[in-house]
Amino acid sequence: MFNLQSFADHIVSVHPDGTHHTYGELAQDTQELNGHLQAHALVFCLCENNYESLVGYVAMVNHGNVALMLDAHIEESAFDTLCRTYRPPYIWRPVNGIREDKDGKVVYRLGSYALISTGEVQNKPLPDELSVLLTTSGSTGSPKLVRLSKKNLLSNAQSIVEYLHITADERPITGLPMYYSFGLSIINSHLLVGATLLMTSDSYVQREFWVFANEQGFTSFSGIPYTFEILKKLRFWSMKCPTLKTLTQAGGKLNNELLQFFIENGREKGVTFYLMYGQTEATARMSYLPPEQSLSKLGSIGKGIPGGHFYLQDDDGSIIDVPNVVGELVYEGDNVSLGYAENPEDLYKQDENHGILHTGDLAYRDDDGFYYIAGRKKRFLKLFGNRVSLDYIETLLKAYLKECVCVGNDSQLIVYTTDDEFNADMIIDFLVNRTKILRSVFSVRHINQIPRSDTGKILYKELPIE
Amino acid sequence: MSNTLNTYNAVFRKTFGLSEEQLSQLEYKVYPEWNSMAHLALISALEEELDINFEADDIFAFKSYDQGKDLLHERFGLNF
Numbered sequence: 001m002f003n004l005q006s007f008a009d010h011i012v013s014v015h016p017d018g019t020h021h022t023y024g025e026l027a028q029d030t031q032e033l034n035g036h037l038q039a040h041a042l043v044f045c046l047c048e049n050n051y052e053s054l055v056g057y058v059a060m061v062n063h064g065n066v067a068l069m070l071d072a073h074i075e076e077s078a079f080d081t082l083c084r085t086y087r088p089p090y091i092w093r094p095v096n097g098i099r100e101d102k103d104g105k106v107v108y109r110l111g112s113y114a115l116i117s118t119g120e121v122q123n124k125p126l127p128d129e130l131s132v133l134l135t136t137s138g139s140t141g142s143p144k145l146v147r148l149s150k151k152n153l154l155s156n157a158q159s160i161v162e163y164l165h166i167t168a169d170e171r172p173i174t175g176l177p178m179y180y181s182f183g184l185s186i187i188n189s190h191l192l193v194g195a196t197l198l199m200t201s202d203s204y205v206q207r208e209f210w211v212f213a214n215e216q217g218f219t220s221f222s223g224i225p226y227t228f229e230i231l232k233k234l235r236f237w238s239m240k241c242p243t244l245k246t247l248t249q250a251g252g253k254l255n256n257e258l259l260q261f262f263i264e265n266g267r268e269k270g271v272t273f274y275l276m277y278g279q280t281e282a283t284a285r286m287s288y289l290p291p292e293q294s295l296s297k298l299g300s301i302g303k304g305i306p307g308g309h310f311y312l313q314d315d316d317g318s319i320i321d322v323p324n325v326v327g328e329l330v331y332e333g334d335n336v337s338l339g340y341a342e343n344p345e346d347l348y349k350q351d352e353n354h355g356i357l358h359t360g361d362l363a364y365r366d367d368d369g370f371y372y373i374a375g376r377k378k379r380f381l382k383l384f385g386n387r388v389s390l391d392y393i394e395t396l397l398k399a400y401l402k403e404c405v406c407v408g409n410d411s412q413l414i415v416y417t418t419d420d421e422f423n424a425d426m427i428i429d430f431l432v433n434r435t436k437i438l439r440s441v442f443s444v445r446h447i448n449q450i451p452r453s454d455t456g457k458i459l460y461k462e463l464p465i466e
Numbered sequence: 467m468s469n470t471l472n473t474y475n476a477v478f479r480k481t482f483g484l485s486e487e488q489l490s491q492l493e494y495k496v497y498p499e500w501n502s503m504a505h506l507a508l509i510s511a512l513e514e515e516l517d518i519n520f521e522a523d524d525i526f527a528f529k530s531y532d533q534g535k536d537l538l539h540e541r542f543g544l545n546f
Contacts, residue, residue, distance in 0.1 A: 073498075203502035207526035230506050234522040384503060425483060432483070438503045439483050 001061050001131075001150055004030070007194030010168060013051050016200050016212045021051055023194060029110060030059035036108040036115055037090060039064045040125035042347070044082070046072040046093035047178040049199045052113035054187070056092040057178065061153070065090075066126045066347070068133040068145065069179035075436065083118075085143045086344050091116040126347055133341065134181055134280050142392050146181075146280045147338040147347070155334035156283040157188035159305045163288055164246065164274065170195040171243075173218040175204050175227060182250050182385065185284030186222055205230060210239060217243040224251030224385030228258055237265045244269075250276040250285065251385030252410060253373065256299050263294045277301035277373075279387070282357050283335040286310070287371065300370040301363075308333025310371055312363060326374045329363040332356050382410045383437055396434055397427070405450055407463045413437075415444045416463050470516065471546045474538075477511045478531060492531040518542045 004012075008024035021029075033055060037043065043060050045067045047053045053072075060067040068086065070079070072094055091103060095114045098106065104118035129149040136144045160166065166189055174197060176183030190197060198216045202209040204227065213221070221244065223231070228249060247266060254262075259275065266273045273294060278285035287310065289302030304310050312320040312327035320327040332355055339352035360378040363371050379390040390406040390413075397404045397415065404417040415427060424444035432439050451462040478489050482499055494500050500508075509520055509528065516538070520528075524541055528534050538544045 203505075205502040205505045205525060207523075226503065226506075230502070233506065233509070233520070234525060239522070428483060432499065438507060439481065439499070440507050 001154055002058055002191050004058070004062075007168070010194045011196045012191070013054060013197045013199050014171075014216050015051060016202065016208065019051070026055065026058060029055045030062060033059040033092075033108060033110065033115065034063040037063060037065055038122070040066070040128070041090060041122045042066050042068065042086060042088040042126060043090040043092055044068050044070060044086075044088045045179075046070050046074070046091070048072045048094065049174040049178065049201050050112070051199065052094075052111045053178055054197070054199070055110060056113065057184075057187070058191070060092075061131055061150070064128065064131075066130050066133060069184065070135070071177060071179050071436075075433065078434070082143060086347075087118075087120040089118055089120045089122050091118060124348070127350075129351075130338070130347065132184075133347075134179070134184070136280060136340070136387065136389070142389070143342060144392075145341045147341050147349070148283055149338055149351075152283045152335050152337055153188055154192075155307060156185060156285060156305075157192050159307050159333075159335070160185060160189040160285060161192055162306045164189070164248070166190060166193055166195060168194040170219050171198055171217055172220040172222070173198040173209075173213045173216075174200060175209075175221055175223055180385070181280040181284040182222065182224070182278065185278075205234075210241075214241060214243070219243055220246040220248065222248040222250075225249065225254040225258075226384050228254055228262060232258065232261065237269065241271075244271050246272050246274065248274040248276060250278050252382040259298060260295065263291075263298075275302065279357070279359060281337050281359075282308075282331055282333070283337060285335075286331045286333070286357075286359075289370075293370070297366075297368075297370045300366070300372050303369060303371065304331070304333065308335065310363075310365075312365060313358075323365050323367045326362050326364045328377055329359045329361045329371065329373070330356060331359060381408050381413060383413070383441060388413070388435070388437070393431070393435070397431075400430065401427070403450060405458055405460070405463060407460055407465055409465055411441070412465070413442055414463070414465060415442065416447055416450065417444065418447060418450060420446060468546055470538075470544050471535075473515050474512070474535065474546065477508065477515050481508045481511060489531050494529050496530075512538075516542075516544065518544075 004023045004027035010023050011020050012023045012026050014020040043065050045056050047069055092115055094112055104116045106114045107117045108115040131150045132148040133145040136146055172186055172190055178184055198218055200212050263273045272291045274288055276285050276288040285305055287302045287304050289300055309332055311330050313330050314320055314327045336353050336355045336357045341347050361373050362375040362377055363373050365371050381388045393406045401417050401419040404415055407414050427444045428442045431442050451459040453459055509525055527537055535546045
């Protein structure tokens with residue numbers, strides 16, 4: 001997938017400790033790692049924004065392994081559940097925290113990372129086209145994974161290169177994690193053209209992050225809506241970032257006021273703001289709003305990326321071809337994933353989507369063909385850039401609670417329960433621990449009875465979100 | 467206990483779901499739940515409850531429960 005040798009003397013990554021690596025070195029390090037990996041085997045790749053993580057990912061993708069990308073700080077029980085479910089022969093992870101008795105034997109080391117052979121055997125090689133597995137809802141530990149092919153990764157990266165005009169001169173700083181589809185798409189699109197990644201594990205609420213960014217002449221920064229709220233608080237536009245050219249935002253809806261704030265300030269400072277829309281199920285990105293129209297079409301998710309397009313479907317599945325009518329947003333393109341996996345057998349499944357993704361979002365199209373999100377069809381919230389399934393959270397809770405129903409919007413999740421045995425703090429502790437989502441998002445309300453219709457269907461509308 | 471300390475503690479307790487006794491050792495990034503998202507939630511709540519406005523430098527400099535008190539004293543003259 002990545003032709004590293006054609007940029008052998010370019011610098012691929014720079015790090016806060018002053019080290020850097022060339023594409024040539026990356027090629028060498030990935031080759032060495034590959035020597036210890038059986039092709040078409042599953043590898044759990046525990047990610048941090050560092051060189052070793054990058055080596056692991058590139059090695060697996062180039063060598064035909066299947067990489068499940070996970071947060072290196074994933075909660076232990078969630079990690080164990082995934083291990084038990086998928087039984088990976090290998091784990092690529094930080095040396096720090098290895099449980100020799102439980103994880104397996106270290107067979108190779110590079111810097112702060114080690115390759116572990118778990119002793120599991122892959123009886124049947126995984127399908128040739130399968131390349132990367134991503135979790136569906138961030139770090140909530142759900143074993144449901146999105147299956148991505150080489151074609152998915154490559155077509156999405158190429159398309160991103162085209163619409164963002166990415167060249168080898170770009171120097172993006174990693175504000176997002178590699179195990180998150182948006183973060184990974186930044187890595188993919190920049191490796192494709194021989195650009196330089198500024199990789200730091202610091203967060204953008206730390207001074208060190210911005211010192212590093214400016215010392216290394218960062219040219220772009222990407223974030224989810226929450227990131228831009230923080231940037232505003234940090235008085236981002238009074239910081240001196242003379243080399244910055246591009247800001248990109250995806251991962252949920254940024255309110256129009258903040259959008260306008262970033263677009264207008266950007267224009268004054270010569271920084272282009274790109275609003276984008278995507279889902280892990282489509283590798284990462286599906287549409288972008290061309291910056292020339294970002295104010296005249298404020299609030300729109302734009303139009304399909306090069307090589308992809310949208311259409312709208314009504315409840316009967318027929319295509320809506322008139323403007324300003326709401327229907328389900330459907331995307332068609334080479335970046336639509338192969339499907340989901342919920343157990344090891346599913347990894348052998350064929351392409352189930354055939355390039356068509358029903359996004360679960362409700363949208364309409366204006367007279368000029370620009371799309372606007374109007375709501376959500378399925379019971380999903382988008383919290384901090386991650387899609388969170390309310391049904392999945394209910395399943396988690398039902399291990400403890402006799403009866404509960406979750407409702408919410410993109411800033412809060414409310415648990416309604418009839419179970420008096422557990423108080424709100426206990427329930428919230430459990431959710432924070434399992435999902436790694438900010439505590440203030442959750443609230444619990446005890447009620448006497450879950451409202452149901454005559455046929456026993458839960459009446460969600462009678463459970464207030466306010 | 468001063469009112470300021472009461473409010474300060476209440477914001478920490480609410481953000482992290484902890485009891486009074488658990489607050490003193492809290493440190494950004496060391497305590498797992500105090501990540502960048504929680505940091506902003508904490509800063510926003512402190513601004514609102516204590517009626518202050520953080521500058522970017524204050525947000526960067528705020529690193530722990532204990533040191534935060536000194537910072538608020540120095541920057542905003544709050545007494546704990």
